[in-house]
Amino acid sequence: MYSGAVAAAGPPRRDFISVILGPEEAVGVGGYNNSKAWRRRSCWRKWKQLSRLQRSVILFLFAFLTVCGVISYTSMGEAWKSITNKSSDDQRTEQEIPGLKLANPAVLPAPQKADASHGDYRELSPQKPPKPPHVRRGPSNLQIKAPWRDTRLKTRHDTVRAVEELVEADKVEKTEKSIISWRGAVIEPDQSTEPPSSKIKEPEKPSSVEAEDQKEPVPINERQLAVIDAFRHAWKGYKDFAWGHDELKPLSKSYSEWFGLGLTLIDALDTMWILGLKEEFEEARKWVANDLVFDKNVDVNLFESTIRILGGLLSTYHLSGDSLFLEKAKDIGNRLMPAFKTPSKIPYSDVNIGRGTAHPPRWTSDSTVAEVTSIQLEFRELSRLTGDEKFQKAVDEVMKHVHTLSGKNDGLVPMFINTNSGQFTHLGVYTLGARADSYYEYLLKQWIQGGRKENELLEDYMRAIEGVKKHLLQRSEPRKLTFVGELAHGHFSAKMDHLVCFLPGTLALGAHNGLAADHMKLAETLIETCYQMYAQVETGLSPEIVHFNLHAQKGHKDVEIKPADRHNLLRPETVESLFYMYRFTGDKKYQDWGWEILQNFNRYTRVPTGGYTSINNVQNPSNPEPRDKMESFFLGETLKYMFLLFSDDIDLINLDKYVFNTEAHPLPIWVPA
Numbered sequence: 184m185y186s187g188a189v190a191a192a193g194p195p196r197r198d199f200i201s202v203i204l205g206p207e208e209a210v211g212v213g214g215y216n217n218s219k220a221w222r223r224r225s226c227w228r229k230w231k232q233l234s235r236l237q238r239s240v241i242l243f244l245f246a247f248l249t250v251c252g253v254i255s256y257t258s259m260g261e262a263w264k265s266i267t268n269k270s271s272d273d274q275r276t277e278q279e280i281p282g283l284k285l286a287n288p289a290v291l292p293a294p295q296k297a298d299a300s301h302g303d304y305r306e307l308s309p310q311k312p313p314k315p316p317h318v319r320r321g322p323s324n325l326q327i328k329a330p331w332r333d334t335r336l337k338t339r340h341d342t343v344r345a346v347e348e349l350v351e352a353d354k355v356e357k358t359e360k361s362i363i364s365w366r367g368a369v370i371e372p373d374q375s376t377e378p379p380s381s382k383i384k385e386p387e388k389p390s391s392v393e394a395e396d397q398k399e400p401v402p403i404n405e406r407q408l409a410v411i412d413a414f415r416h417a418w419k420g421y422k423d424f425a426w427g428h429d430e431l432k433p434l435s436k437s438y439s440e441w442f443g444l445g446l447t448l449i450d451a452l453d454t455m456w457i458l459g460l461k462e463e464f465e466e467a468r469k470w471v472a473n474d475l476v477f478d479k480n481v482d483v484n485l486f487e488s489t490i491r492i493l494g495g496l497l498s499t500y501h502l503s504g505d506s507l508f509l510e511k512a513k514d515i516g517n518r519l520m521p522a523f524k525t526p527s528k529i530p531y532s533d534v535n536i537g538r539g540t541a542h543p544p545r546w547t548s549d550s551t552v553a554e555v556t557s558i559q560l561e562f563r564e565l566s567r568l569t570g571d572e573k574f575q576k577a578v579d580e581v582m583k584h585v586h587t588l589s590g591k592n593d594g595l596v597p598m599f600i601n602t603n604s605g606q607f608t609h610l611g612v613y614t615l616g617a618r619a620d621s622y623y624e625y626l627l628k629q630w631i632q633g634g635r636k637e638n639e640l641l642e643d644y645m646r647a648i649e650g651v652k653k654h655l656l657q658r659s660e661p662r663k664l665t666f667v668g669e670l671a672h673g674h675f676s677a678k679m680d681h682l683v684c685f686l687p688g689t690l691a692l693g694a695h696n697g698l699a700a701d702h703m704k705l706a707e708t709l710i711e712t713c714y715q716m717y718a719q720v721e722t723g724l725s726p727e728i729v730h731f732n733l734h735a736q737k738g739h740k741d742v743e744i745k746p747a748d749r750h751n752l753l754r755p756e757t758v759e760s761l762f763y764m765y766r767f768t769g770d771k772k773y774q775d776w777g778w779e780i781l782q783n784f785n786r787y788t789r790v791p792t793g794g795y796t797s798i799n800n801v802q803n804p805s806n807p808e809p810r811d812k813m814e815s816f817f818l819g820e821t822l823k824y825m826f827l828l829f830s831d832d833i834d835l836i837n838l839d840k841y842v843f844n845t846e847a848h849p850l851p852i853w854v855p856a
């Protein structure tokens with residue numbers, strides 16, 4: 184608006200704001216005057232001409248704009264400061280942790296763009312989930328997903344964690360080298376005694392997560408397929424005639440009960456998982472979910488139910504990630520605890536899992552040494568998983584007590600221990616067979632499980648192996664096979680149970696974990712003997728017990744078999760040791776020996792209508808006398824170890840991550856502190 188027009192119209196109304204800026208004042212009367220004083224006076228006059236309201240509004244606007252100006256200046260300053268700081272932080276990180284930036288991309292996948300061609304990554308961004316195609320009613324927790332369908336998601340989740348862990352691990356690795364000490368000797372794990380020449384090649388492992396999830400699956404070979412066929416055949420018999428019962432009687436097409444807890448089914452769960460038998464696994468899982476009930480008035484043997492049921496449930500939980508198995512494990516674990524309520528804390532052999540009472544066998548107050556010292560891996564793991572110390576406390580106490588006991592002979596233990604006094608009984612008899620065997624096995628395996636820190640366990644194990652060398656080793660004639668005999672009140676007996684054949688595998692596992700080199704040598708000699716216990720017999724199957732010839736006699740082999748000992752119960756120990764020997768040496772002869780054994784099981788123990796049977800006479804190929812019973816450990820152990828023996832995939836139950844319980848159920852090795 185021009186001021187001339189305003190002047191013509193009279194003074195501006197006071198009820199609205201009007202700012203008049205025009206040339207007339209600036210020019211003035213009498214010509215152009217643009218001096219500073221004149222301009223100041225003119226502005227002041229104009230200001231004075233404004234109404235009070237107009238002046239207030241102008242002052243308010245001025246004040247408001249000033250405040251805004253100050254605020255925006257401050258925040259821009261902050262932003263600028265943070266930009267400049269960030270770039271200097273980045274430079275510092277690179278200087279302080281050299282290689283960190285380079286190392287990560289080498290181990291982990293490159294940063295992922297939300298690219299349309301990689302739909303996977305979009306799942307991770309915090310966007311609204313897409314609408315489901317149809318609304319599903321019912322509680323979401325009933326929509327159980329099979330765990331193997333979630334692996335990609337798991338991988339990504341784990342990758343994030345792995346970044347943090349790698350940085351941490353990098354620091355730790357540089358400062359710490361784990362050292363194993365035995366009687367003052369220092370053994371570095373790196374110097375373990377694996378024959379270098381024919382060792383299986385271990386693939387480059389960037390990190391456990393990536394290695395397992397991104398590695399090409401190793402194809403299953405012919406021999407593994409033969410094991411799957413054997414398993415399916417055994418399972419068919421169990422399913423058709425013994426479903427939900429303890430053991431199959433394949434000839435009479437029925438079943439036998441021991442505890443009435445579906446022993447074969449539970450023992451076989453993780454084998455099915457390892458063999459990849461998903462349909463069978465799902466079916467068995469349903470039975471566990473719907474029909475496995477521990478609230479039963481039944482007496483169970485503490486050791487047998489721990490290694491088969493608790494061990495089987497725990498390992499299946501670890502492999503599948505399905506919490507159903509952990510819940511069941513907790514249930515049976517709690518129900519077994521009354522066994523430890525004894526005057527000495529050495530547990531009773533039997534527990535009534537419904538009533539919560541425990542007792543020793545009717546005829547004695549003794550327990551078997553192997554039984555009370557071979558439940559530790561399982562109860563310790565249960566404590567770790569549940570956070571409830573009581574399980575571990577109870578079993579650790581047993582080990583500590585046995586560690587201090589007198590009555591050992593150079594580390595070798597008697598076979599019985601009294602639940603009242605806590606002392607060994609029946610002193611003077613020493614064996615690595617029945618009633619003592621897994622005591623030695625669990626000394627080593629607990630030490631491994633706990634991160635190789637519990638020195639008392641290692642001491643007892645090393646001392647015991649020295650005891651074996653000193654008192655129990657002998658050589659047979661004519662082939663000079665080294666075997667482990669027994670000692671009874673100073674007299675050596677050349678008797679060896681098939682059960683002792685766990686020993687080569689255990690010795691090899693110890694050597695792999697950095698123990699003495701001569702343990703591996705002994706393992707190699709003993710596994711040859713165990714193989715000969717099969718090879719020198721007419722059916723190619725080992726009897727339960729053999730006697731070795733100490734003196735050469737014309738026409739006699741190394742191995743003699745007494746009529747009472749010539750049965751075969753489909754036991755796993757030799758195949759178990761063959762598996763360890765192959766893993767640690769890569770020598771194919773061990774696979775070939777196992778293959779011969781599988782073929783002989785098929786030839787003499789396979790029942791055409793389903794299942795396998797124990798036999799009474801390994802010396803009579805034309806009539807091996809079937810006993811009409813398939814033990815649960817045939818599926819839990821023997822076939823599992825066969826499958827693993829024929830595999831060249833060292834990550835199929837990696838022995839640096841898992842330790843097998845004495846029923847072949849793999850449990851995780853705790854991360855060393």
Ligand code: DMJ
Pocket residue numbers: 621682754755756816820845846847
């Ligand atoms: C299994 O129950 C276990 O391996 C145990 O340690 C010994 N006996 C059988 C197998 O022979």
